[in-house]
Amino acid sequence: MTPEGTALSATRGDVERLYGHCVLRLQAFELNLKAVVATHRFSGAIETFEDGLARRINETRRKTMGALVGEMLGSVLAPLGQEGLPDADDHTPGTSFAFSRKIALPAEAFSRIEGEHRDLVALRNSLVHNFLEEHDLLSVKGCLMAQQALASVIDRLRRAEDQIAEWVTEWARVGEILTEKLNSPEIRDWIITGRIPWPATIIVQALLDAATELAPGGWASVKTAAALVARRHPDERPENYGCRTWRQVIHKSGLFNLRSVKIDGRGHARYRARPKL
Known part of the structure; x- marks a missing residue:
């Protein structure tokens, strides 16, 4: 070669x-x-x-x-x-x-x-x-x-x-x-009974974060918190969880205290996380 x-x-x-x-x-x-x-x-x-x-x-x-x-x-x-x-x-x-x-x-x-x-x-x-x-x-x-x-x-x-x-x-x-x-026990319960595992959901965690940010240790406005969560998590909506309103999500989750306060003669929803036992 x-x-x-x-x-x-x-x-x-x-x-x-x-x-x-x-x-x-x-x-x-x-x-x-x-x-x-x-x-x-x-x-x-x-x-x-x-x-x-x-x-x-x-x-x-x-x-x-x-x-x-x-x-x-x-x-x-x-x-x-x-x-x-x-x-x-x-x-x-x-x-x-x-x-x-x-x-x-x-x-x-x-x-x-x-x-x-x-x-x-x-x-x-x-x-x-x-x-x-x-x-x-x-x-x-x-x-x-x-x-x-x-x-x-x-x-x-x-x-x-x-x-x-x-x-x-x-x-x-x-x-x-x-x-x-x-x-987890919550998910197993959901599979068996169909009950939503609220503590494991994004929407509840987002509401907890919003309450902490908006009113540390106090009562946060449901309307203001809902707007904040919707902005940060646009895909998280009450209807995804069988609810019509944010207030219904807060109530059905069982993880928050909810009350109404009068401001200028009108009722406004407030919520806060329930103390952990």
Whole structure:
């Protein structure tokens, strides 16, 4: 073999090793992406929770990287203030529920991550379908340029890997918290009797926080507290808990004292947390 042929063979071998490295890392990235997307939301009957989750995982396994990134950007990640509520299946017989785990990001960060991941999908598709068309692997110069392109893909992929590793870790932590909540006496009682586990609800915790902030140790205005909670948690509404008003939520939860005071001849509702026994 001529010196030129030897140099080309060695350089092309380096390209092939880098290419294989890229493909394997992309597959590992897709597996982590599938783990996040498959388990970020669920709705259905409690009795069929495990079967439903397994079905969703199997469905996610068949999705392409482009579809996974699209669902991640549409459901897993959300700009702050646009998190929304999980979709519940109103036609599911028996006791049903819906949960959703999301990562809320400032608009600028969301836009940046959206661009980076869509670019990564384009890089993946180009790598798998067009690499030989785009790079001349019959010359040393072409192989060196291909190495640079692959090194760039690895660098982009490394940033995405670090990011999704953080999400997977956070997912595991949230999963532990969810398991703990599902095993709590309040949730078990809810499953058996249908009674709302008020101490575990976001709306009650938000009302507790509002009372502490608005009237430490005293009586907070229901109207003012409701406006504060609605602003901070726009998806938390009385009707989500079978109530018509905020005052009804406060009363039905059994966790607050409620009274009416006269101001300028008009009644105004006030509430405060009941002392813990």
